[in-house]
Amino acid sequence: MSTSSASDAAFLELTFSRAFVIWWALVWRGALWGFAGGLPVGIAMEFIRKLAGITSVAVSYLSNSSAVIIAIPIGIYVVQRALRKQYREFSIRLIPAK
DSSP states (O other): OOOOOGGGSOOOOOOHHHHHHHHHHHHHHHHHHHHHHHHHHHHHHHHHHHHHTOOHHHHHHHHHHHHHHHHHHHHHHHHHHHHHOBOSSOBOOOOOOO
């Protein structure tokens, strides 16, 4: 891993179109992975509701809690994937703070 200084790097202006590209990379990945993570949990919650005879309100609270617990690692993974991506005009790099 190279540790070149920030003065060696060429910086691009953060334009609306570049910000949109990054935003879109986060949104579609978040939606896709969120659906993939949430669907099995939703199906499992419905089975639990029917088998245990739990009210819809109770399952709703349980589902919302489960969604938050699942969304956090999925969100971190989505950001990690978007940061590693090589975009058409640029890539995102982390540089150490001075």
